[in-house]
Structures are given as C-alpha cells and as structure tokens.
Amino acid sequence: MKAKIYITYKDGILDPQGKTVGGALNSMGLSNIENVSIGKFIEIEFDSSLSKNKAIELAEKSCRQLLANPNTEQYSYEICESE
Amino acid sequence: MMRFAIIVFPGSNCDHDAYHVISSMPNSAVKFIWHKEQDLKDYDTIIIPGGFSYGDYLRAGAIARFSPIMNSVVSEAKKGKKVIGICNGFQILIECGLLPGALLNNEKIKFLSKEVSLDVVNRDTSFTHLIAKGEELLMPIAHKQGNYFADKDLLDQLESNNQIAFKYKNPNPNGSVSNIAGILNHDKNVLGMMPHPERASDSALGSDGGYKIFQSILES
Numbered sequence: 001m002k003a004k005i006y007i008t009y010k011d012g013i014l015d016p017q018g019k020t021v022g023g024a025l026n027s028m029g030l031s032n033i034e035n036v037s038i039g040k041f042i043e044i045e046f047d048s049s050l051s052k053n054k055a056i057e058l059a060e061k062s063c064r065q066l067l068a069n070p071n072t073e074q075y076s077y078e079i080c081e082s083e
Numbered sequence: 084m085m086r087f088a089i090i091v092f093p094g095s096n097c098d099h100d101a102y103h104v105i106s107s108m109p110n111s112a113v114k115f116i117w118h119k120e121q122d123l124k125d126y127d128t129i130i131i132p133g134g135f136s137y138g139d140y141l142r143a144g145a146i147a148r149f150s151p152i153m154n155s156v157v158s159e160a161k162k163g164k165k166v167i168g169i170c171n172g173f174q175i176l177i178e179c180g181l182l183p184g185a186l187l188n189n190e191k192i193k194f195l196s197k198e199v200s201l202d203v204v205n206r207d208t209s210f211t212h213l214i215a216k217g218e219e220l221l222m223p224i225a226h227k228q229g230n231y232f233a234d235k236d237l238l239d240q241l242e243s244n245n246q247i248a249f250k251y252k253n254p255n256p257n258g259s260v261s262n263i264a265g266i267l268n269h270d271k272n273v274l275g276m277m278p279h280p281e282r283a284s285d286s287a288l289g290s291d292g293g294y295k296i297f298q299s300i301l302e303s
Contacts (some may be wrong), residue, residue, distance in 0.1 A: 013187065014187060014258065016191065020192075066141070069142055069145070071185040071232070072185045
C-alpha cells in the first residue's frame with residue numbers, strides 16, 4: 001500500500017517557478033497554455049499489513065502536520081496498491 | 084547577568100556569529116545548546132540562529148521544528164521568555180507556530196545576499212527599545228525563502244497590535260507583503276527577522292546596526 005501525495009500552492013500564492021516555466025513553454029511556441037504551477041510529489045510506502053482506512057488516516061496526518069504548509073499550500077493524495 | 088542560549092541544529096551556520104557578539108557584551112553569559120537537548124529553564128533569552136537546518140529539506144524550518152529542543156522553546160516562550168529567530172530561525176519559529184504567517188520563496192527566486200536598510204516600526208519592545216526614533220538600521224540579508232506572506236486578516240491584525248517590528252526601506256528586496264522584514268508574536272516576547280543583526284554588530288565589518296538589538300535585549 002502506498003500514498004501518492006500532491007502538494008501545490010493555494011490560489012493567490014506567488015509561484016515564480018511556475019510562472020517562469022509557463023513563459024518558457026510559450027516561447028517554445030506552445031500556445032493555449034494559461035497557467036503553470038509547480039508543486040511537490042511525495043510517495044509514502046506503508047508496511048504491507050496496513051488497512052486502507054489506516055493508510056488514509058496516516059496520509060492525512062502526514063500532510064496536515066508536516067508535508068504541507070497550511071498557510072500557503074493545499075494537498076491531495078491517492079492510496080494505491082504497491083506494484 | 085542575562086543568560087543566553089543559542090540553539091544549534093545540524094546545518095546552523097550563524098550560531099558562532101551570534102555567540103561572538105553576545106560573549107563580547109558585559110553582564111551576559113552564553114551557551115550553545117544542541118537541538119537534541121530538552122531543557123532551557125536555566126536561560127533567559129533563546130536565540131535560534133540562521134543557517135540551513137536539515138538542508139532546508141521539504142521547506143525551510145519544517146524539519147527543525149520537530150527537534151527535541153523545540154518543545155521547550157515553545158513552552159519557555161509561552162512563559163514569557165524572550166526568543167529571537169534570525170533568518171532560518173525566523174522560518175523555524177513560523178513552522179512551530181510561535182509566529183504567524185509564512186515565508187515564501189523570494190519573488191525572483193534568487194538567493195539574495197546583500198545589505199539592506201530597515202525602518203524600525205515598533206520601538207517599544209524588548210528587542211528595539213534602545214534604537215533612536217527615525218534611526219535606520221543597516222544589516223545584511225542572506226536568504227532564498229524570506230518573502231513574508233500574510234493574508235489580509237493577518238496583516239490587519241499584525242498592524243493593529245503593533246506586531247510588525249521591522250520593514251525594508253524601498254526597494255523591497257524579496258517581495259514581502261507590506262515590506263515586512265521582522266514580526267513579533269502577540270505578546271511581543273518572540274521576534275523573528277530575516278536580516279542578520281549578528282553579522283552587523285561590529286563597525287569593522289561594515290555596520291553595527293544590529294548591535295542595538297542585542298543591547299536592547301540585554302537591558303530589557
């Protein structure tokens with residue numbers, strides 16, 4: 001069982017990296033790109049005995065207490081079987 | 084005699100600068116405290132120095148906040164002891180919840196290392212009371228995540244309760260909201276600031292604009 005965690009800036013928080021990359025994509029000639037934002041991707045591998053509910057609980061707690069800064073970032077995650 | 088503790092994390096690198104300044108002041112004693120220790124009851128003022136604790140992994144200050152010593156930093160601060168966090172120390176104080184808001188990447192992402200000029204917004208605190216009215220302080224900044232962010236409600240609250248300690252004179256180097264360079268907690272016994280007073284406490288090094296902050300603490 002693993003959690004795939006995505007952390008991105010909340011709306012209205014300055015993301016200069018995303019902006020700069022968006023500008024670069026435009027100058028490559030790619031059009032119709034409105035906005036680029038850059039965040040973090042974190043994978044947590046749980047031990048195999050863990051139930052899905054418990055995994056959700058741990059992922060939620062990890063995000064809330066450490067992985068994301070609640071003032072500026074939002075998070076989402078999916079729990080999936082390890083390959 | 085005022086007893087200062089300087090907390091040392093893996094990656095702290097301004098701890099010796101702060102030690103040098105404080106050990107040269109009269110009527111003060113100073114000691115390094117390794118982050119694995121847990122007791123700060125013998126100290127009057129706690130300094131969280133600058134540097135790159137835990138390599139700035141995840142977010143600057145995010146991991147240091149879980150070091151064993153931080154429980155006593157928080158509990159001693161809640162008892163009213165003075166705590167000053169400089170640069171990475173400011174980031175740690177925000178991550179542990181002693182100070183509100185957030186420190187984002189600088190507006191132009193670059194790491195900034197330069198001298199800045201500060202206005203002292205609140206001179207009625209343990210950290211600033213010896214600074215003359217209208218006096219501007221020169222000291223260096225050296226950071227990549229120093230762009231202070233507060234939403235409108237928090238900014239109103241900081242302003243109405245006089246919690247803004249320092250502002251950058253124009254031009255604002257990092258994009259911080261309302262030019263903020265340093266803030267206080269609600270009770271004014273915790274200060275966090277991005278500029279480095281410990282690197283500007285000897286005129287032979289270009290400026291002694293930071294020395295008055297340490298003197299103010301000592302004489303508070």
